[in-house]
Amino acid sequence: MFEQSISTLAQKLRDKDISSVELTRHFLARIAKLDTQLNSFITVDEKKALEQAVAADHLLKIGQATALTGIPIAHKDLFCTEGTLTTCGSKMLNNFIPPYESTVTHRIQQAGAVMLGKTNMDEFAMGSSNENSFYGAVKNPWNLDKVPGGSSGGSAAAVAAGLVMATTGTDTGGSIRQPASFCGITGLKPTYGRVSRFGMIAYASSLDQAGPMAKSAEDCAHLMQAMAGFDDKDSTSAEKPTDDYLENLNAPLTGLIIGLPKEYFGDGLDSNVANAIMTAIKEFEKLGATVKEISLPNLQLSIPSYYVIAPSEASSNLSRFDGVRFGHRCENPKDLLDMYMRTRAEGFGTEVQKRIMVGTYALSEGYYDAYYVKAQKIRRLIKNDFVKALEEVDVIMGPVAPTTAFDLGSKTNDPVAMYLEDIYTLSVNLAGIPAMSIPAGFIDGMPVGLQIMGNYFAEAKLLNVAHQYQQHTDWHLQTPSMAKGA
């Protein structure tokens, strides 16, 4: 069942070959059986799932179904879901049941999808391996000794293992694309402002963007249909009308100009990954695309710029977790300061505390100009690089990450190596453009992702390019052995 596309399942639901309740029970059973190995879910909300499935069956019965009606999905655990525990992967929110629904989850629910639960993640979306979760590390379905990537590691692993048909993720510096790459699935980070951030627990507000994660570009397009669009509750959401993301999936790629930034193929890139990417590019050439070398000269500066801007915003965004109104509060505080200090020391994990301290320092008097202001200047340079490059080419392609998924624990004591994981993804968030990761091969049994970057609001184009590739390759259809036969 899980190996089929959303379109196929939707047809089966409409044809009454299967009911949404049956489908929901099937996937709940897979979660119960397989997720003990993966730890990709923080919460499985069986009751809500079955209620939504019953509602979906009703819509199917009265002929008011969309493509997502009755389709089992899951949300990254930083989308607030009314009445369902929302932890953000943190002890700080171990007891937080929101009385409200995020716009993303609301819209997907309105489209009739059935939410099975909330997926594991790096705490407050800070991490590239999903090892920074209060609820334990997530394992990669392709090899249980490897990380699934992060921060949307639970969302990626759950799709790869066929525990749900699709998930939502968020991407602040690569958190959709890198786990999609590591787990061999398809993920899209939309243009900043395309998807509402309302009800999404913020990490770095100027970079955070929610997007779909699924097996194929077509499945991602189905989710985008529901998720994307202006929201008057998010002042940074774009008023621009959305495209029909399914309409142009089959447009031919003849004449497509692909830019290959030379900086993406330099030192630090695993040669096997480089080979896989070049093989994929050749496939695009066969489909009628031409390739042009381009330059994004400020790529190296994206890491220092990101690691000033993101922690700065985070240090402020996470101030609300103070033990006063919700979430964790330390036992028997002796005074206000004690309450703040112990609540936050106990509630936040090491990586979160580290980034709060870095951000606090970067914004402090006397350092602000040297760090924050300078980082914003670099950000503009990076943006200009992309704008200039995208005047000459239609899309930009390159690797998502320098390597395939690494061993659990192998980089936990080497933060710089961990941060370098994001070298190919950070700049996209700094510029605000959309980008995807699609499966493009395997190295020693581990998936490799190809990154496709495009112009502002060109999500439909990216999905078209990815879909055409997937019509001619089957990397995205591969299933890890642990997921089979269950």
Place this chain on the structure above:
Amino acid sequence: MNWEVVIGLEIHTQLSTKSKLFSGAAVGFGAEPNTQTTLVDLGMPGALPVFNKEALRMAVMFGHAINAEIGMTSVFARKNYFYPDLPKGYQTSQMDHPIVGKGYLDVMLDDGTTSRIGITRAHLEEDAGKSLHEDFQGMTGIDLNRSSTPLLEIVSEPDIRSAKEAVAYVKMIHSIVTYLGICDGNMAEGSMRCDINLSLRPKGQKEYGTRTEIKNVNSFRFIEKAIYTEIERQADILEDGGRIIQETRLYDPEKNETRSMRSKEDANDYRYFPCPDLLPVVLTQVYVDDIKASLPELPSQKAARFQSEHGLSEYDANVLSSSRAMADYFETANAVVKDPKLTANWVMGELSKLLNQEQLDIENCPVNATAFGELLVRIQDNTINGKTAKDILQAMWDGEGSADEIIEAKGLKQVTDTGAIEAMIQTILNANTAQVEQYRASDEDKRKKMIGFFVGQVMKASQGKANPGMVNPILVKMLKGE
């Protein structure tokens, strides 16, 4: 030593928008704790601010009223600090790019002199909630109703040189914001709060002395008193050879003293940075010009018009235009009376006296302006005299009806019939023959002194209703036996 005081004021003005600066929650005073809140005001995870355009319009109105540059691109910034009634852990304010830039006000003092006070900037920001320290057994209760209420913080240059000037400036700001209808001006409910930055320097010295900041003073009287006590405190220290410590102080009106709250060393590093949840506010020239064109008449414009159109003195014009409600009352009453001087005298005299006695604002005056005008018309047409009018005003105040109803009911109509007055006088003369004889035997000078006695008797006999203008000549005539 002869000290010169240097004062700069920061006035927090609560804008009278219907909803909050960044959420749809209602703004109001006195509601049950935490009932006027949304996810945004509570600082819930994932909640995002949406800027209230009405607050923007009000800020631009104020900018025009103080002759200021309008910030065509203004940017919200986060001011980060931890406090339990600050739910997000930061206050959304404006730092480098305020909505209102440099402007000024010409402030008139009681002695008639005018001084120009520079205004550095005015910026929009959200208020915090309230911490309630009583009734919670050693714990603190948090009420977030006030959280995200829109404030316009108006920052003056250090141009103020006396307590009187400071109060005149604050009154002027108060008058402007209430004229514009952007603030209810209710200082007791905290709609206007003032931080006073104050330092002393020897007269003639250019450099400023070390200043202190007195926080949250919320009445004109307390502003004046706080300044006097702080001047005295600083002068005492300096004259003893001491040094002023830069610090934040609190004014205690009960003890009439300022107390140290925190020194500069304890001050927070607020780590201001542009708020990434809000886009820069970019204005068009058309928007700004439209607001300018639709500004209501401001106090200074109104005062000038009262002089030119109504022929009032500068003093009367200034008093009557000091509040929009007072000016409106005057103009409404005068539309009935059509005698600006008479109306002005009565509004500033009897009416103000009654309002003061009852501690009422003119907005809450029990006698409406039209009814008041109708009373004055009866003085004009000699139906009643001024003294009777005062009694009728009191009766109107007590809800006994309109001026005419009261005149009718109490029979207070002035006696203007010559025959009736002559008859009354004859009765008085008959009853006081000794005094009449004495009068007739006296010279002119003495007679003039004696006439008051007879007038008093006549007025008494007529219960005040005899027209005093008529009584006098008739009385003199009859006394002379003519």
